[in-house]
Amino acid sequence: xxxxxxxxxxxxGGQGAILTAKVLVGGLMRAGYDVKMSEVHGMSQRGGSxxxxxxxxxxxxxxxxxxxxxDIIVAFEKMEAxxxxxxxxxxxxxxxxxxxxxxxxxxxGLCEYPAGCLEAMEKHFCCHVLEAGRIAHExxxxxxxxxxxxxxxxxxxxxxxxxxWESVIAETVPEKFRALNLRxxxxxxxxxxx
Amino acid sequence: MDRxxxxxxxxxxxxxxxxxxxxxxxxxxxxxxxxxxELPQYKDALYCEWAPNEKVATEVAYGASIAGVRSLxxxxxxxxxxxxxxxxxxxxxxxxxxxVIVSADDPSMHSSQNEQDNRYYAKSAKLPMLEPSDSQExxxxxxxAYRISExxxxxxxxxxxxxxxxxxxxxxxxxxxxxPVPPYARNTRKYIASPANAMLNHPKLEKNMEELERxxxxxxxxxxxxNGTKIGVVTASxxxxxxxxxxxxxxxxxxxxxxxxxxxxxxxxFASKVEKLYVIEELEDFMEAQIRAAGIPCVGKExxxxxxELNPQLIRQRVxxxxxxxxxxxxxxxxxxxxxxxxxxxxxFFYTMSRHKDxxxxxxxxxxxxxxxxxxxxxxxxxxxxGGFTVAMxxxxxxxxxxxxxxxVFGVMGDSTFFHSxxxxxxxxxxxxxxxxxxxxxxxxxxxxxxxxxxGSGFTLQGDMAESLKIEEILRAYxxxxxxxxxxxDLAAMERAVQDxxxxxxxxxxxxxxPCLLIKRIKHDIGKCAVDPDKCIGCKRCLSVGxxxxxxxxxxxxxxxxxxxGCTVCAQVCPMGAISREEK
Numbered sequence: 001x002x003x004x005x006x007x008x009x010x011x012x013g014g015q016g017a018i019l020t021a022k023v024l025v026g027g028l029m030r031a032g033y034d035v036k037m038s039e040v041h042g043m044s045q046r047g048g049s050x051x052x053x054x055x056x057x058x059x060x061x062x063x064x065x066x067x068x069x070x071d072i073i074v075a076f077e078k079m080e081a082x083x084x085x086x087x088x089x090x091x092x093x094x095x096x097x098x099x100x101x102x103x104x105x106x107x108x109g110l111c112e113y114p115a116g117c118l119e120a121m122e123k124h125f126c127c128h129v130l131e132a133g134r135i136a137h138e139x140x141x142x143x144x145x146x147x148x149x150x151x152x153x154x155x156x157x158x159x160x161x162x163x164x165w166e167s168v169i170a171e172t173v174p175e176k177f178r179a180l181n182l183r184x185x186x187x188x189x190x191x192x193x194x
Numbered sequence: 195m196d197r198x199x200x201x202x203x204x205x206x207x208x209x210x211x212x213x214x215x216x217x218x219x220x221x222x223x224x225x226x227x228x229x230x231x232e233l234p235q236y237k238d239a240l241y242c243e244w245a246p247n248e249k250v251a252t253e254v255a256y257g258a259s260i261a262g263v264r265s266l267x268x269x270x271x272x273x274x275x276x277x278x279x280x281x282x283x284x285x286x287x288x289x290x291x292x293x294v295i296v297s298a299d300d301p302s303m304h305s306s307q308n309e310q311d312n313r314y315y316a317k318s319a320k321l322p323m324l325e326p327s328d329s330q331e332x333x334x335x336x337x338x339a340y341r342i343s344e345x346x347x348x349x350x351x352x353x354x355x356x357x358x359x360x361x362x363x364x365x366x367x368x369x370x371x372x373x374p375v376p377p378y379a380r381n382t383r384k385y386i387a388s389p390a391n392a393m394l395n396h397p398k399l400e401k402n403m404e405e406l407e408r409x410x411x412x413x414x415x416x417x418x419x420x421n422g423t424k425i426g427v428v429t430a431s432x433x434x435x436x437x438x439x440x441x442x443x444x445x446x447x448x449x450x451x452x453x454x455x456x457x458x459x460x461x462x463x464f465a466s467k468v469e470k471l472y473v474i475e476e477l478e479d480f481m482e483a484q485i486r487a488a489g490i491p492c493v494g495k496e497x498x499x500x501x502x503e504l505n506p507q508l509i510r511q512r513v514x515x516x517x518x519x520x521x522x523x524x525x526x527x528x529x530x531x532x533x534x535x536x537x538x539x540x541x542x543f544f545y546t547m548s549r550h551k552d553x554x555x556x557x558x559x560x561x562x563x564x565x566x567x568x569x570x571x572x573x574x575x576x577x578x579x580x581g582g583f584t585v586a587m588x589x590x591x592x593x594x595x596x597x598x599x600x601x602x603v604f605g606v607m608g609d610s611t612f613f614h615s616x617x618x619x620x621x622x623x624x625x626x627x628x629x630x631x632x633x634x635x636x637x638x639x640x641x642x643x644x645x646x647x648x649x650g651s652g653f654t655l656q657g658d659m660a661e662s663l664k665i666e667e668i669l670r671a672y673x674x675x676x677x678x679x680x681x682x683x684d685l686a687a688m689e690r691a692v693q694d695x696x697x698x699x700x701x702x703x704x705x706x707x708x709p710c711l712l713i714k715r716i717k718h719d720i721g722k723c724a725v726d727p728d729k730c731i732g733c734k735r736c737l738s739v740g741x742x743x744x745x746x747x748x749x750x751x752x753x754x755x756x757x758x759x760g761c762t763v764c765a766q767v768c769p770m771g772a773i774s775r776e777e778k
């Protein structure tokens with residue numbers, strides 16, 4: 001086993017990061033890793049910024065990390081990538097969904113959506129940017145966006161040999177969405193250049 | 195080995211089940227809620243319920259203990275404030291069946307109004323306290339908590355924090371152990387908390403605590419991990435996991451599972467084996483202060499601080515001065531605060547409140563606390579569960595005494611909060627003649643914590659139908675002769691209701707009634723609104739309702755179709771009639 005790894009899945013409440021985490025954790029458990037995962041419920045869910053942390057290795061202690069300690073951030077929304085950028089290690093990897101979601105303060109015209117989110121992230125980190133929403137939509141449903149991003153994460157972290165991810169996805173999602181999510185996984189995987 | 199990835203809360207529920215618990219009562223509150231959401235799966239073996247509030251839950255569970263069965267109550271940290279009265283006296287009286295009180299604290303206030311450290315409740319009420327540091331310990335410690343409760347004849351405080359309660363880690367499950375229930379026999383000497391009995395119970399409690407400290411010194415829940423003699427760390431709860439990652443590999447640990455009473459001889463012995471002793475704990479210096487008072491030199495809060503959550507990187511930085519390698523990407527994200535959902539029934543009410551500069555609105559704890567956020571900004575205060583009516587009462591009396599006549603005072607809370615502790619406030623206002631309009635925002639569910647049943651919702655935690663209590667009948671019985679029930683989504687009706695209540699010559703109250711749009715068992719009237727760009731003049735009035743689905747781009751308003759549910763509140767405020775709901 002290699003050194004412990006930490007992933008941050010960040011986005012906006014309701015984007016489906018929980019299912020992504022579930023697939024990731026399911027595969028890691030099957031591969032025999034010790035796994036810990038942390039999420040926060042309650043007030044933060046109401047359209048707010050949300051983050052789920054997943055940590056794995058031979059033996060994991062803390063279910064949360066502080067700044068400068070994550071191996072990868074998977075951002076379901078690009079401003080959220082910027083918000084959590086300081087949690088990444090200097091050699092950390094980022095998968096970013098090229099998707100913009102205005103916060104209530106932006107929608108109200110009180111402030112503007114920050115310009116240059118992607119460029120700023122690309123300047124400092126190894127970034128993989130994809131339009132996961134568009135890819136998901138083309139595959140048949142915007143709802144599989146989370147698995148598109150998961151496919152990208154597997155490629156970006158070179159995790160293909162950890163476990164048979166396709167069978168983990170097949171077991172995790174409801175049967176009627178199985179084919180869709182497998183296509184989503186492959187599309188997300190292919191969207192990232194190794 | 196079959197291992198399951200469980201949150202601390204799921205593991206606590208499983209632990210209670212395996213311990214043979216028979217009666218469970220709680221009021222929801224983040225981060226404790228999921229414990230009881232897990233319990234109905236075991237309803238063939240145990241009874242579980244949502245109680246109207248934490249005090250009720252504690253009393254129900256304690257009553258079950260007196261009757262001889264193992265029982266459980268659970269609450270968030272501030273819930274223990276509500277339940278403190280029975281807890282302190284239960285400590286004096288002792289238990290029949292094992293009795294465990296779960297307190298889920300919320301350092302960093304992810305979903306709370308303060309970050310009070312409930313370990314002091316254990317000290318002050320004299321309760322044994324167990325603190326698990328991961329989900330396996332949540333399960334195992336629950337079973338031990340019941341053994342301790344029965345062995346020492348004391349209720350046990352089981353304290354978690356958000357990261358213990360909501361983090362998931364691998365757990366090996368066990369089997370339920372059914373426990374024989376002894377025949378009930380009245381024991382007035384033990385259970386009637388009269389002064390004479392309390393005089394006898396208090397010294398017994400002190401003696402129990404002394405015995406418990408000896409027990410704690412030998413308990414496997416308090417464990418020494420010797421890795422070296424240079425640095426020793428005394429720690430507990432989630433801070434143990436953080437410290438394990440933050441300190442060098444040759445650090446020795448005294449990992450405490452029983453943190454009240456502290457096993458001081460064990461700590462003294464551990465301290466004598468290391469050159470430097472650290473105490474790593476979140477929030478207050480609960481352990482450190484006691485360890486110092488026992489004459490054992492140690493270092494802790496002067497380095498770690500007492501505010502907010504810790505994590506491994508923060509400990510490394512504060513204890514060893516090793517700053518984490520943080521990258522500044524040069525772009526800042528703007529805040530993304532939580533907001534009332536599109537179609538939230540509370541929106542119409544708070545919009546109406548926001549239009550009157552002379553309204554003073556005392557709010558309460560729930561989704562509707564978000565009515566205080568911009569652009570609605572329609573709250574003056576929010577203190578605690580049930581405080582909406584009574585804080586309003588105090589403000590109104592102050593205005594009266596100070597000769598302030600231009601303020602109109604409203605007290606506001608949701609249906610679940612009304613049943614929790616708002617009813618007494620409603621009685622207070624009408625009986626003591628307060629110039630306050632109490633408003634119950636009835637959305638038929640306990641919203642913020644994720645839809646738990648309450649006495650008005652018509653269902654129980656175990657999924658059975660129940661006769662819902664009618665808020666209007668309760669208010670009328672109290673003496674509110676003019677109870678106005680209104681659909682808050684109809685802004686004209688909402689304004690009329692407010693004016694009618696203010697003009698009322700008899701005591702008046704308002705109930706805004708529309709179910710939360712997220713309740714799945716109700717068929718909601720969902721639609722879409724759209725902006726006619728030719729009619730929109732870009733006045734931005736539609737933004738004043740604070741709906742996440744309404745966006746102004748350039749000079750024109752736009753509705754995000756993915757978010758919009760067609761409630762039409764924005765359409766009702768548009769002066770140009772530019773927004774309308776699409777025909778189906």
